[in-house]
Amino acid sequence: MNISQGVRFFASLFLLSFAGFAQSATPGSEPSAGIDLKAIDKSVDPCKNFYQYACGSWMKNNPIPPAYSRWGRFDQLQDENLKQLHAIAEDSEKNQQRSPTDQKVGALYGACMDEAAVEKAGAKPLQPELDRIKAMQNKGELAGEVARLHDQAVTAFFRFGQSPDPTNARMTIASAGQGGLGLPEKGFYTRTGPKDIETRKRYVEHISKIFQLLGVPAADADAKAQKILTLETDLANASLDNVSLRNPRLTLHKMSLSQFEQGIPNFDFKQYLVDRSTPQFSDMNDRVPDFFKALNTTLTTTSLDDLKDYLTWHYVSANAEELSSAFVNEDFDFYGRYLTGAKELQPRWKRCVKLTDQELGEALGKKYVEKYFGQNSKEKTLELVGLIEKSMEADINSLTWMSDATKQQALEKLKDVTNKIGYPEKWRDYSSVQIVPDNLVEDVTHTREFEEHRELNKIGKPVDRKEWGMTPPTVNAYYSPLQNNINFPAGILQPPFYNNSADMAVNFGAIGVVIGHELTHGFDDQGRQYDGDGNLRDWWTAKDGEEFQKRAQCLVNEYSNFSPVEGVKLNGKLTLGENGADNAGIHLAYMALMQALANGIVDKGKLDGYTPQQRFFLGFAQVWCQNVRPEAARLRAQTDPHAPGEFRVIGVVQNTPEFATAFGCSAAQPMDAGDKACRVW
Ligand SMILES: [Zn+2]
Numbered sequence: 056m057n058i059s060q061g062v063r064f065f066a067s068l069f070l071l072s073f074a075g076f077a078q079s080a081t082p083g084s085e086p087s088a089g090i091d092l093k094a095i096d097k098s099v100d101p102c103k104n105f106y107q108y109a110c111g112s113w114m115k116n117n118p119i120p121p122a123y124s125r126w127g128r129f130d131q132l133q134d135e136n137l138k139q140l141h142a143i144a145e146d147s148e149k150n151q152q153r154s155p156t157d158q159k160v161g162a163l164y165g166a167c168m169d170e171a172a173v174e175k176a177g178a179k180p181l182q183p184e185l186d187r188i189k190a191m192q193n194k195g196e197l198a199g200e201v202a203r204l205h206d207q208a209v210t211a212f213f214r215f216g217q218s219p220d221p222t223n224a225r226m227t228i229a230s231a232g233q234g235g236l237g238l239p240e241k242g243f244y245t246r247t248g249p250k251d252i253e254t255r256k257r258y259v260e261h262i263s264k265i266f267q268l269l270g271v272p273a274a275d276a277d278a279k280a281q282k283i284l285t286l287e288t289d290l291a292n293a294s295l296d297n298v299s300l301r302n303p304r305l306t307l308h309k310m311s312l313s314q315f316e317q318g319i320p321n322f323d324f325k326q327y328l329v330d331r332s333t334p335q336f337s338d339m340n341d342r343v344p345d346f347f348k349a350l351n352t353t354l355t356t357t358s359l360d361d362l363k364d365y366l367t368w369h370y371v372s373a374n375a376e377e378l379s380s381a382f383v384n385e386d387f388d389f390y391g392r393y394l395t396g397a398k399e400l401q402p403r404w405k406r407c408v409k410l411t412d413q414e415l416g417e418a419l420g421k422k423y424v425e426k427y428f429g430q431n432s433k434e435k436t437l438e439l440v441g442l443i444e445k446s447m448e449a450d451i452n453s454l455t456w457m458s459d460a461t462k463q464q465a466l467e468k469l470k471d472v473t474n475k476i477g478y479p480e481k482w483r484d485y486s487s488v489q490i491v492p493d494n495l496v497e498d499v500t501h502t503r504e505f506e507e508h509r510e511l512n513k514i515g516k517p518v519d520r521k522e523w524g525m526t527p528p529t530v531n532a533y534y535s536p537l538q539n540n541i542n543f544p545a546g547i548l549q550p551p552f553y554n555n556s557a558d559m560a561v562n563f564g565a566i567g568v569v570i571g572h573e574l575t576h577g578f579d580d581q582g583r584q585y586d587g588d589g590n591l592r593d594w595w596t597a598k599d600g601e602e603f604q605k606r607a608q609c610l611v612n613e614y615s616n617f618s619p620v621e622g623v624k625l626n627g628k629l630t631l632g633e634n635g636a637d638n639a640g641i642h643l644a645y646m647a648l649m650q651a652l653a654n655g656i657v658d659k660g661k662l663d664g665y666t667p668q669q670r671f672f673l674g675f676a677q678v679w680c681q682n683v684r685p686e687a688a689r690l691r692a693q694t695d696p697h698a699p700g701e702f703r704v705i706g707v708v709q710n711t712p713e714f715a716t717a718f719g720c721s722a723a724q725p726m727d728a729g730d731k732a733c734r735v736w
Pocket of ligand 1: 572573576633636
């Protein structure tokens with residue numbers, strides 16, 4: 056449950072995801088139009104609060120299960136996928152006729168499920184590495200130890216990996232960035248409100264308890280924890296905040312390797328690279344030069360003993376979920392219970408299936424695709440993508456605020472977008488990964504080392520654009536600005552997300568808006584800074600750039616006024632890209648619906664009492680029916696670039712005059728922003 060790990064920096068930084076699906080997950084109860092009539096609260100006026108209208112009864116009837124911090128239709132679908140993966144993992148463990156790769160899946164899952172062995176081992180599997188940290192004689196040995204930990208995906212002090220070169224996006228470049236924090240991001244160290252002070256106090260208590268579980272006396276453990284917070288606060292102060300990180304020009308500082316090394320003389324970076332066995336390279340990107348300056352100072356002013364404690368903390372925390380219940384529970388108490396409000400741990404099988412998906416995702420995913428993915432869904436999705444791309448072309452051509460010169464460039468970029476649907480053409484080869492039975496920590500160390508080296512080996516090579524950044528069963532999608540492609544894993548391309556037998560108006564509102572959303576990411580405040588080949592290049596006239604900013608600012612102001620939990624407002628700048636994609640996505644899907652109505656693909660009459668236009672908006676809104684615990688709502692407002700479901704719906708329909716027309720709302724009512732409506736694309 057450690058939320059600071061799990062997200063792979065260089066892979067997921069640009070994964071601008073959406074979340075959602077369309078209707079009831081209960082088979083046999085699907086309503087004829089594809090709308091979930093039981094979710095609707097008819098006592099609410101749709102023009103006053105469309106989210107309450109579309110989802111009110113669903114929210115009342117679907118309380119959050121104790122092991123979750125948020126429960127929505129998206130989470131329900133993810134849970135269904137997890138059950139299918141569970142069946143595959145169980146089969147891989149027991150089946151005698153399995154392939155070598157299946158054996159690995161089965162052995163990893165089996166090692167995780169062997170609770171008795173894990174319990175008996177306690178923290179012992181960590182001892183060799185803990186001893187190595189303890190045995191360091193001087194700061195000169197730090198680089199070697201940090202390299203060892205980074206190989207195991209423990210992001211102590213900073214991050215180092217690879218990414219496409221933003222100025223030459225077909226090639227891979229080495230990239231160093233900020234890191235080393237145990238709280239979710241910079242703001243958790245710098246804000247000064249009572250809740251923030253409490254969170255830091257709880258964090259220090261958590262670190263102390265982990266040390267006590269390792270056998271350190273309470274008073275010593277408290278002192279160590281306090282010093283670790285001080286060290287991390289220094290790193291946080293020198294870090295970029297999550298809004299600045301969204302600006303690709305603020306994280307582009309190409310330099311020679313020797314220039315980078317000179318900037319951090321107190322850390323033997325040469326030795327670090329040797330120990331990580333990276334390919335030779337001469338140029339790299341220092342994403343946050345000020346961070347490395349501060350890190351260099353921190354390494355000088357902090358004692359060797361305190362640095363060792365810091366490394367020990369991060370090493371244990373990164374592996375806590377693979378240890379005995381004392382560690383698992385302490386980890387959950389802070390990162391799960393306290394930060395997200397979840398009431399209990401997920402059952403062991405769910406945690407073990409998730410771990411297998413995380414560590415051997417394309418092995419488990421290959422089986423998933425063979426067993427559960429219909430080729431029909433792939434063709435249908437491609438068809439819909441084609442329709443939405445046509446809408447976007449028409450939309451760009453019709454913009455009144457954009458010059459012909461910029462339109463031409465935008466259309467060219469649109470033509471260059473590639474679509475990846477379902478699963479990779481070439482599956483990852485896990486043959487070199489060693490999985491031994493009954494040693495969970497060792498197994499996970501091997502899978503992480505494999506993955507780290509697979510990533511590092513890309514440095515200096517052409518980018519493989521066919522690779523996927525999400526595993527096939529994932530219920531999500533993403534756009535990659537550096538590759539200019541949209542990616543839809545198999546996990547979402549199934550009923551009820553896209554429902555073959557449902558009314559197409561509802562499908563346009565659900566999966567259609569999602570496709571429009573991902574496509575728009577290529578043209579949102581971030582994506583618009585890249586060209587069709589993925590290079591960071593300004594293809595806008597100065598005047599058109601200003602016009603874009605003006606319109607985007609309208610969205611920033613609108614969403615900054617939404618409050619998901621008392622005392623907390625959404626960050627309109629952090630969520631700008633996602634909100635822009637939502638607002639344009641619905642517009643593009645609505646254009647496609649109009650075309651489909653004209654072509655007779657969609658039933659023009661009423662179904663379940665709703666016109667096609669009304670069904671479209673219900674299909675869109677019901678994707679987002681969800682309940683969120685207040686702790687999670689607060690955490691997400693501070694960290695998640697996506698607005699919560701409620702405001703994704705309200706924010707969008709307020710800006711969409713077609714909604715007001717469909718439901719007969721007047722400008723005086725809350726769901727019609729009238730001439731204050733925001734519109735970019
Ligand atoms: Zn998105």
